[in-house]
Amino acid sequence: MLSFISRRIIHTIAVLFIVSFFSFLLLHIMPGDPAAAMLGIEAKKEEVEAMRKELGLDRPFLIQYGHWFANVLRGDLGKSLMYREPVANLFYARLPVTLYLSLLAFVISGILGISAGIFCAIKRGGFFDQIISISANIGIAIPMFWLGIIGIYLFGLKTGWLPIYGWTSPFDDFILSSKQALMPVLLLAVPGISILARQSRSSMLEVVRQDYIRTARSKGLSERIVLLRHALKNALIPIVTLMGLHIRIMVGGSVLVETVFSIPGMGFLLVGSAINKDFLVVQGGVLLIGSIVCVTNLLVDISYGWLDPRLRYE
Amino acid sequence: MSENNTMPKSKLLSIQPEKKDIQVREWKRITRVMFGRIVVTGGALVILALILVAVFAPQISPYDPYETNLFAILAPPSKAHLLGTDEVGRDLLTRIIYGSRISLLVGIVAVSIGGLIGMGLGLIAGYAGGWINTIIMRVIDALLALPPLLLMLAIAVMLGGGLLNVLIALGIGIMPTYCRLMCGQVLSIKESDYITAARAIGANGLRIILQHLLPNSFPPLLVLITINLGTAIMMEASLSFLGIGIPPPTATWGAMVSSGYRFLLTNPLISFAPGVAILLVVLAFNMVGDGLRDALDPRLRGII
Numbered sequence: 330m331l332s333f334i335s336r337r338i339i340h341t342i343a344v345l346f347i348v349s350f351f352s353f354l355l356l357h358i359m360p361g362d363p364a365a366a367m368l369g370i371e372a373k374k375e376e377v378e379a380m381r382k383e384l385g386l387d388r389p390f391l392i393q394y395g396h397w398f399a400n401v402l403r404g405d406l407g408k409s410l411m412y413r414e415p416v417a418n419l420f421y422a423r424l425p426v427t428l429y430l431s432l433l434a435f436v437i438s439g440i441l442g443i444s445a446g447i448f449c450a451i452k453r454g455g456f457f458d459q460i461i462s463i464s465a466n467i468g469i470a471i472p473m474f475w476l477g478i479i480g481i482y483l484f485g486l487k488t489g490w491l492p493i494y495g496w497t498s499p500f501d502d503f504i505l506s507s508k509q510a511l512m513p514v515l516l517l518a519v520p521g522i523s524i525l526a527r528q529s530r531s532s533m534l535e536v537v538r539q540d541y542i543r544t545a546r547s548k549g550l551s552e553r554i555v556l557l558r559h560a561l562k563n564a565l566i567p568i569v570t571l572m573g574l575h576i577r578i579m580v581g582g583s584v585l586v587e588t589v590f591s592i593p594g595m596g597f598l599l600v601g602s603a604i605n606k607d608f609l610v611v612q613g614g615v616l617l618i619g620s621i622v623c624v625t626n627l628l629v630d631i632s633y634g635w636l637d638p639r640l641r642y643e
Numbered sequence: 644m645s646e647n648n649t650m651p652k653s654k655l656l657s658i659q660p661e662k663k664d665i666q667v668r669e670w671k672r673i674t675r676v677m678f679g680r681i682v683v684t685g686g687a688l689v690i691l692a693l694i695l696v697a698v699f700a701p702q703i704s705p706y707d708p709y710e711t712n713l714f715a716i717l718a719p720p721s722k723a724h725l726l727g728t729d730e731v732g733r734d735l736l737t738r739i740i741y742g743s744r745i746s747l748l749v750g751i752v753a754v755s756i757g758g759l760i761g762m763g764l765g766l767i768a769g770y771a772g773g774w775i776n777t778i779i780m781r782v783i784d785a786l787l788a789l790p791p792l793l794l795m796l797a798i799a800v801m802l803g804g805g806l807l808n809v810l811i812a813l814g815i816g817i818m819p820t821y822c823r824l825m826c827g828q829v830l831s832i833k834e835s836d837y838i839t840a841a842r843a844i845g846a847n848g849l850r851i852i853l854q855h856l857l858p859n860s861f862p863p864l865l866v867l868i869t870i871n872l873g874t875a876i877m878m879e880a881s882l883s884f885l886g887i888g889i890p891p892p893t894a895t896w897g898a899m900v901s902s903g904y905r906f907l908l909t910n911p912l913i914s915f916a917p918g919v920a921i922l923l924v925v926l927a928f929n930m931v932g933d934g935l936r937d938a939l940d941p942r943l944r945g946i947i
Contacts, residue, residue, distance in 0.1 A: 340781075347785035355801050466682075470926035472877060474884045475900050475918030482907050482914075581790025585881055589904075599793065600885050603800040615789060615797050622788045 333634050333641040341627040345620055349401065352616035353394050356384075356608060367410055367608055406613035411605050416613040419598060424617070426496060427587070427594035430510060431579040434517035438575070441518070442525025443568060449526065450533035450564075451556065461526060468523030473516060473582055477589035480512050494591040513586045520578055528571055533564040566637050573629040577622055676938040683934030689927035697743040706734035708741040708894045717909045727910050729902065735913060738894040739920055745895045746876045746924060749810065753875040754868055756814025758821050762864070765825025766852060769833065780826065783819045791816045795878055796887055806889050809882060813875050824867055828860035862939035866932050873928030880921050896921050 356363050364380035365372065372380075384407075385393045400406070406416035445465075449458040485493030492509050499506040536542065537560055545555045584596035591597065595614060602610035634641045678684045696703065705725075712732035720727045726735035768779040786794065795809075795816040802808035832838065832855070841851055882888035883897030891898060896917040903913030 340784075343781050344784045344788060347782055348788055351785060351789075355797055358798070359801050360803060466929060467922070467926060470873065470877075470922055470929050472880055472884075472897075472900070472918055472921045472925075474881060474897075475914070475921065478900065478904055478907070478914050478918070482911055486908055577788075577790045581792040584790070584792055584796070585884070588885055599796070600887070603796055604886055606800075608801065611797050611800060615793060618790065618793060619785070619788045622790070626788065 330634065330641055334631055337627055337630045337634075341623055345623050348619040348623060349398060349616060350394065352612050352619065353397055355612050355615060357390075359608075362386075363608065367606060369606075401616065406616070407609040409602070409607050409610050411602065411607040411610075416610050419610060420595065420613065420617055423593055423595050423598050426592060427580070427583050427596060429499070430514055430517060430586070430592070430594065431576075431583055433510070433514045434521065434582075435575065435579055437514065438518040438521030438525060439572075442522040443529045443565075445522070446526040446529030447533050447561065447564070449530045450537065453534065458530075462530070465523040465526045468519050469527075471519065473519065474585045474589050476519065477512070477516050477586060480516065481589070484512065496590075496592040496594075509590075509592075513590050513592060516589075517579060517582050517586050520582060521575055524575070524578070525568065525571065529564065529568050532567050533560060536560045536564045539563075566633070569629065569633050569636060573622075573626040576625045580618055580622065673938040677934040680934060680937075682930045686927035686930030686934070689923055690931060693743055693747060693924055693927070696740055697747040700740050700744055704734075704737040704740040706737040708733065708738050709892055710734075717906055717913075719910060720912065726912050726916050729899075729913050730906060735899075735916060738899060739896070739917055741894040742896045742899065742917060742920065743924075745806075745889060745893065746879065746921075749813065749879040750872040750875045750928075752810050753813035753817060753879070754871050756810065757817030757871070757875075758864075758868060760814065761818040761821025762825045764818075765822040765827075766829060766856065768822065769826040769829025770848070770852065770856070772830075776826070779822070783822050786815075786819045787823075792878060792881055795882060796885065799882060799887055804887065804890060806893075809879060809888050812882075813878055816878065817871055817875060820867060820871070821864070824863060825860060828863065829856050832856055832859050863936075866936045866939065869935055870929055870932035873925040873932075876928075877921065877925050 359366055362377070362381070364384060364386055365377050368376055368380055381387055385396050388396070404417050406420075408414065409416050409419055412419055445461050449461050452458050481493045484491045491512055492505075495509050497506040497509055499510075542555060542560055545559045546552075550559075580595075583594060584600060586592070587594045587596035588600050595618065599611060599614040602608075602614070678687070710733065712728065715724065715728045715732045717730060718724055718728040718732070724734050724736070726739070728734055729738070764779050764783075768776040795812040798812035798815055799809050802811060838851060838855055841855055846854070879888055880895070880897030880900070883895040884901045886898075886901065888897060889895050899917040900914050900921075903911070903915070903917075906913055
C-alpha cells in the first residue's frame with residue numbers, strides 16, 4: 330500500500346508540474362505581445378515596456394518559466410490589472426464560496442445519484458427505472474445555464490419563492506444564505522446526479538450478473554443482504570473512480586452557475602476577468618483549479634486502492 | 644480481413660460472396676439493434692433535421708437573421724413572428740434556424756480537430772510505449788485535470804476569441820478523451836495473436852496501424868465521436884453564453900439564451916427557445932451514441 334501511495338504521489342507531482350507549465354504557456358499562446366494586449370491600445374510605450382519587465386517577458390522562455398514558478402511557490406500569482414490587487418488575494422476571498430457550493434452539490438449528487446441508480450437496477454425495466462433513466466439522459470444533455478434561467482423565471486420572477494441572484498455567507502445569515510444557495514446547488518448537482526445514476530445503474534447490473542452473487546443467493550442469503558453486502562459494495566468501486574471526474578464537472582459547472590446567479594466565486598471572477606482581458610487572473614485560476622483537481626484525484630486514487638487491493642500491484 | 648490478401652487469387656474470389664454476405668448480415672444486425680429503440684430513432688431523426696435545417700437555412704427561414712425591425716422590438720409570438728422577436732426586432736425563429744449552422748459547424752470541426760490530434764497522439768503513445776507513452780499520457784492527465792469548460796475558456800480568451808479560436812479551444816478540450824481511448828485500445832489490441840501474425844509475415848508498423856489497429860478500435864471511437872458532437876455543441880453554447888465564444892451579431896444558441904436573460908419578463912421565449920434547440924440536439928447525439936454502443940458492443944453479439 331505504501332509503495333502504491335508513493336507511486337501515486339510521484340505521478341501527481343509530475344502532472345502538477347505539467348499543469349503549471351500549461352498555465353504558464355497560456356500567456357504565451359497570445360498572438361502578439363501579452364503586455365500590450367493586457368494594457369490595451371491606449372497604453373504608452375513606456376508603460377508597455379515596464380509591464381514587459383514586470384512580467385519578465387524580456388528574458389529567455391525557460392528562465393521566465395523558472396522565475397514564474399518560483400513566484401507561484403511563494404504564493405505570488407501576479408497582480409490583477411482590473412482589481413489592482415494581488416491575484417492570490419482575489420482567489421483567497423472567492424475560493425471558499427465555490428468550494429462551499431461545489432461540496433454541497435457533490436454530496437447531494439452522490440446521495441441522490443447513487444441511490445437512484447441502485448434503485449433502477451433493482452427494479453430494472455419498471456416504471457421508475459424508465460422515468461429515472463430518461464431523466465438522467467435529459468439531465469446530461471440539458472444546458473445548465475438554460476436550466477438555471479428557467480429556475481430563475483419559475484421560482485424567482487413568477488412565484489417569488491427564491492432570490493434570483495446573490496450570495497450571503499452561511500455564517501452571517503443562514504436562512505438567507507440557504508435560500509440563495511438552493512437553486513445554484515441543485516443546478517450544480519444535476520449533471521452529477523444524472524451521470525452517477527446512469528453509472529451506478531449499469532455498474533450494479535454488471536455486478537448482479539457475477540457468479541458470487543449467484544452463490545450468495547443459492548446459499549440462501551436474503552435478497553437484502555445479497556444486494557447490500559455483496560452487490561453494492563462491489564458496484565461502488567467503479568463509481569469511486571468517477572468521483573474524480575465528478576469534481577471536475579462540479580468546478581466546471583460552477584463557472585456557469587455562478588455567472589447565472591451572480592455569485593462572487595471563482596467561476597464568476599474568471600469569466601469576468603476573461604472578458605476584461607485580465608489575463609493573470611485567468612492564468613492563476615487555471616493553475617489553482619487544476620492543482621485542486623489533481624490533489625483530489627490523488628485522494629480518490631488512494632481510496633480506490635484501499636477499496637480494491639488488486640489495483641495496488643498494477 | 645487481411646489474411647485474405649495473402650491467399651491465392653482464385654481462393655479469394657471464391658470466398659468473396661460469402662464475406663459480403665457476412666458483412667450484409669452484420670450491417671443488418673447493427674441497424675436492427677440500433678434503431679430498435681425508439682429514442683435512438685428519434686435522435687437520428689433530430690440529427691437529420693438539424694443537418695437539413697442548417698443546409699437549407701436561407702430557404703426555410705422567414706426573415707434575414709441580421710435584419711432588425713425597430714417597430715417589432717421584443718414582440719410576442721404572432722403569425723408574422725412565430726416565436727416573437729428579440730431586443731432589436733430580429734425574428735427569433737430565423738435566428739434559431741441560423742444558429743443551427745454554427746452548432747453543426749462547431750461540432751464537426753471541433754471533433755475533427757480534437758479527434759485527429761487525440762487519436763494520433765494515442766496511437767503513438769500506445770504503439771511506441773515506454774517513455775513516449777509516459778510523457779504523452781502525463782500531458783493528457785494534466786489536460787484532464789482541468790474542467791473542459793475552463794480550459795476552453797482560457798485558451799479561447801488567450802488566443803483572442805472569434806470562431807476560429809473557439810474551434811481550436813474546443814478541439815484541444817475534446818482531444819484528451821480520444822488520446823486515452825485510442826491508447827487503451829492500441830495497448831489491448833497490440834498483444835493480440837493477429838498482430839503477432841501480421842508481424843510474422845513481415846508487415847511494417849504503418850501497415851499494422853492502418854490495417855489492424857485503426858479498424859479494430861473503430862467501434863468505440865465511433866461512439867465517442869457521436870457523443871462528442873453533442874458535447875462540442877454544448878460547450879460552444881456555454882462559451883457563447885458566457886460571452887467568450889463567437890462574437891455578435893452571429894446567431895448562436897448560447898448567446899441567444901444569454902441575451903434573452905435580460906428580457907425574461909417581457910418575452911421568456913428569447914431565452915427558452917434556443918435552449919430547447921441545444922437540449923434536443925445534444926440529447927439526440929447522446930442517444931444515437933448510446934444506440935451505436937449497444938449495436939457495436941461485441942459482448943451483446945449473439946444475444947440479440
